[in-house]
Amino acid sequence: MPSNLGYALLGLLARAPRTGYQLSQAMREPIGFFWSASHSQVYPELAGLESARLVRHRVVDGPGPRENKQYRLTPAGRRALADWVVEPAAPPSGRDEFLLKIYSLWTAEPARARDLVTKQREQHHEMLARYQEMEQEFVRDAPSEMADPSTRQFSAYATLRRGLSFERHAIAWCDWLVEQLDAGPRRS
Amino acid sequence: MPSNLGYALLGLLARAPRTGYQLSQAMREPIGFFWSASHSQVYPELAGLESARLVRHRVVDGPGPRENKQYRLTPAGRRALADWVVEPAAPPSGRDEFLLKIYSLWTAEPARARDLVTKQREQHHEMLARYQEMEQEFVRDAPSEMADPSTRQFSAYATLRRGLSFERHAIAWCDWLVEQLDAGPRRS
DNA sequence: TAGCACATGTAACTCGTTACATGATTTG
DNA sequence: CAAATCATGTAACGAGTTACATGTGCTA
Numbered sequence: 001m002p003s004n005l006g007y008a009l010l011g012l013l014a015r016a017p018r019t020g021y022q023l024s025q026a027m028r029e030p031i032g033f034f035w036s037a038s039h040s041q042v043y044p045e046l047a048g049l050e051s052a053r054l055v056r057h058r059v060v061d062g063p064g065p066r067e068n069k070q071y072r073l074t075p076a077g078r079r080a081l082a083d084w085v086v087e088p089a090a091p092p093s094g095r096d097e098f099l100l101k102i103y104s105l106w107t108a109e110p111a112r113a114r115d116l117v118t119k120q121r122e123q124h125h126e127m128l129a130r131y132q133e134m135e136q137e138f139v140r141d142a143p144s145e146m147a148d149p150s151t152r153q154f155s156a157y158a159t160l161r162r163g164l165s166f167e168r169h170a171i172a173w174c175d176w177l178v179e180q181l182d183a184g185p186r187r188s
Numbered sequence: 189m190p191s192n193l194g195y196a197l198l199g200l201l202a203r204a205p206r207t208g209y210q211l212s213q214a215m216r217e218p219i220g221f222f223w224s225a226s227h228s229q230v231y232p233e234l235a236g237l238e239s240a241r242l243v244r245h246r247v248v249d250g251p252g253p254r255e256n257k258q259y260r261l262t263p264a265g266r267r268a269l270a271d272w273v274v275e276p277a278a279p280p281s282g283r284d285e286f287l288l289k290i291y292s293l294w295t296a297e298p299a300r301a302r303d304l305v306t307k308q309r310e311q312h313h314e315m316l317a318r319y320q321e322m323e324q325e326f327v328r329d330a331p332s333e334m335a336d337p338s339t340r341q342f343s344a345y346a347t348l349r350r351g352l353s354f355e356r357h358a359i360a361w362c363d364w365l366v367e368q369l370d371a372g373p374r375r376s
Numbered sequence: 377t378a379g380c381a382c383a384t385g386t387a388a389c390t391c392g393t394t395a396c397a398t399g400a401t402t403t404g
Numbered sequence: 405c406a407a408a409t410c411a412t413g414t415a416a417c418g419a420g421t422t423a424c425a426t427g428t429g430c431t432a
Binding site for chain 2: 004007008010011014033034035036078081082084085086087088089090091092093094095096097098099100101102103104105106107108109110112113115116119120123147148149150151152154155156158159161162165166168169170172173176177180181183184185
């Protein structure tokens, strides 16, 4: 049984054949708003998937000095992916370093606390801007597919929409927090 | 330098002295919507914090068969916590199994896909209900403190507010997804 | 009298990150 | 000619989960 990382790789390969290097690239930023992995994790996992007969590779010639191994799904791999997708997901462990800091924010100097929150707010703004660019790309490149749940574009767009919504709500929450901090201690 | 887990424990001890067992209990559910740990992680970490002179313990007698070690912050521990709080947090790795499934949702049978999303929606509803109960407890027990950023209650309430907002947005996103899935493939 | 809550620890394992290792081709 | 990109792997480490280990007092 593959790990979550294994299913992430199967999910990418279900869309198009790729080399280990290309998978590693894909697993950092673009897909990275809901999963990520470094190349040192990807290569062993690919070998595992292959020994489980869920993927196969063939050597193609490419730019690098090494063999370029292009991987693609086997029918068994495709089945394993589709079965895993509809099983309920484990509840997220919910580890968030920023929230952990907020929980102890009362111990910090007020001015520094405010800085922390406004900085975080800016980061959410940057992420939001990037997601909005991606959304424009969808509208440009696949306007009809993004409304059709049977397409890979729809699935990708659905995850993007969650990212957009998440960043917007995070910004609103930061705004509320700054407001509260600016109001300061109430001595009533 | 303590790990995030270490700072989580310091954050709890800054509020009140506790035993390792009590810390372990606290690190599962109630604080658990932004951090969690099992007791097998807590005990070694406490020993580490103590050897770094950030916490101290004294043995008190309690119900169990073992020694009850009650831990509390040292002044150095309090300083370390306040310093860490205002340092910018690392961007969350953002691993979300459910989103990973959604990314490959297009490979699944439509009816099963719908089931998956509605189930997830229900889970978010349950979490929301629990958070709303907690919010009522704040209103009941600490109505004035929750508006004063210098109190521990405010900090806890701020994290709770983020949980509430997160669940509400997640439910709205699930609603959108189900709507899209019900509309089905568009053959235009 | 069986099971649960209390109470503290260790060991084995999985998952993920960072660093090590190699080396060709393209770009500034 | 130095640096980045391409391209694939291994090794060491840290964080987290699950299982192992022990033993008391209370409750159904």
